[in-house]
Amino acid sequence: MAEPLVRMENIRKSYGRVQALVDANFHVNEREIVGLLGDNGAGKSTLIKVLSGAVPLTSGDIFIRGKKVDFRSTSDAIAHGIETIYQDSALVTQLSIARNLFLGREPIKPPRFLNRMDQEAMNVVARDLLKQVGISKNIPPTTPIGSLSGGERQAVAIARAMHFDSDLIILDEPTNNLGVAETQGVLSFVRSARDSGHSCIFIAHNIHHVFQVVDRIVVMRRGKVVADDIDPKNTNVAEVERIITGMSDEQIHDAIVQGKQSQG
Amino acid sequence: MENSSIIQRSIARPEFGPFVLLVVELAVFWGFNHDFLSPQNISNILAFTVELGLIALAMTLLMTSGEFDLSVGSLFGFSPVLMWTLFNSGLTSLEAGFVVALLVAAFIGLVNGWFVTQLKIPSFLVTLGMLLVVRGTALFVTNGFPQRTWSAEGSWLAEALVGDFFIGPFRIYMSLFWFIAAAIALGYVLTQSRTGNWIQAAGGNPNAAKARGVNVSGVKIGLFILSSIMASLAGVISSLRTSAANPNSGTGYELEVIAMVVIGGTALTGGRGTIIGTVLGILILRVMRNGIVLIGVPGLAYNIFIGAIILGMMALHSWLERRHQAGT
Secondary structure, three states, X not given: OOOOOEEEEEEEEEEOOEEEEEEEEEEXXXXXXXXXXXXXXXXXXXXXXXXXXXXXXXEEEEEEOOEEEOOOOHHHHHHOOEEEEEOOXXXXXXXXXXXXXXXXXXXXXXXXXXXXXXXXXXXXXXXXXXXXXXXXXXOXXXXXXXXXXXXXXXXXXXXXXXXXXXXXXXEEOOOOOOOHHHHHHXXXXXHHHHHOOOEEEEEOOOHHHHHHHOOEEEEEEOOEEEEEEEOHHHOOHHHHHHHHHOOOHHHHHHHHHHHHHHHO | OOOOOHHHHHHHOOOHHHHHHHHHHHHHHHHHOHXXXXXXXXXXXXXXXXXXXXXXXXXXXXXXXXXXXXXXXXXXXXXXXXXXXXXXXXXXXXXXXXXXXXXXXXHHHHXXXXXXXXXXXXXXHHHHHHHHHHHHHHHHHHOOOOEOOHHHOOOHHHHHHHOEEEEOOEEEEHHHHHHHHHHHHHHHHHHOEHHHHHHHHHHHOHHHHHHOOOOHHHHHHHHHHHHHHHHXXXXXXXXXXXXXXOOOOOOOHHHHHHHHHHHXXXXXXXXXXXXXXHHHHHHHHHHHHHHHHHXXXXXXXXXXXXXXXXXXXXXXXHHHHHHHHOOO
């Protein structure tokens, strides 16, 4: 089998005495949307924080395309192509769409010593990207983020990750607090990100949303990955809910095997 | 949004409110007393306006990045005292004293920025502490007495900073050109340069900016240094123009400068700032101070008007902001 895009091995993370992650193993393949599920406190967000460089791991290894990496900060992770999108926290509401897209990487107009942003170039790219992620409304790229809806903000954040060639886009609860139409919009942004060659990790409380978009479901419980190869096409919400809330390992195994058999 | 008319768009700009206020103010004062727009009075207003204005321009950038600086008034008093003390004691020439004063100011700005960004102490507390340290130093060094300043005549530094000449009936000081140059340069930095994008991001959402690799601490430290240097420069200009170096001068200027900036439409909470608005805010407060004296209101009542203007403009800005958020 080909080397996965990201592989996390035996990840441990403890906060004092609390063991948030206990030998968690997790991987994401190229061009794959992985749904990460688990109850509150199962370790999902800790796993994501470790992968996005927000918290250091206690022990374990992270490999990107087979190469071991060491993340000391979120910018380290971004430099390695891993972009995490938290709702509402990734964008500057006072700045325009184009200025947010290029924040920290603004193109400069010559002569360089004037340090002048090339705003036309930024607007052109921004307009193009908005179309690419599938924002149907005609929103000018000079619109401040503050006047966009929650779904549109997610789209801008996803577009930014796509443009700067993030290989892996992590979406933490992207559909929280969104209406039905907005949620469908975000799900389609995620699909278009995969179709253009990016991988995604999709975390959501609403299992139905996860089912609609992911290629593979991974379930965590008590700091461990307890199932990592659930095909959403061969199972149903009730089944996954049972795994999340906890069955014996044999039962999970049986469920997965059954799924694989019916797939074959 | 793109279809709305030019009038609608200019009304939506944060500078619109201050602009209208300034026009009304000028009209009212002129209506009461036609001398208000006499060349002599305009020259008087401009001379001191640009000195406070230099500080307000730097403060606009600092406040856009989400911080503010209460120590500017004390630096306004301290820097000329330091320059004249060095000069009078024969240690340095006037020009070298000026350079030393600016360097000391830059160091004070660096310390402010370091406390705020590295120790994570709110800028209100850091710069309040610095205000007392700097003012205290100025008083201690001078024993509270003004410094001798009469030997500046003919110095090229004095000529370059406050040399005066007449354009028609208007008496213009060189400091006006420094102010205009600073306004254009800082306006350019804020709206056109990538540094400006970082300043706004640092004030709007520092965590998002950091995640994109923006050096938020570096930006803020740089702006604290700029703020201190501008306050120092303004103090020296004022001292050369009035031939006075009083360790107490500049008391209370920090609040007047912050008021100028917020009246102009810069957000106190950071993320949004406008140099044009600040220039309008500077003029609004200085014209008010001059105008109410000319129309015969007791000068002591000045603060009543300033307070009312601040409250009124804040109400207007918050209303505009809510309209803006609603997407209309």
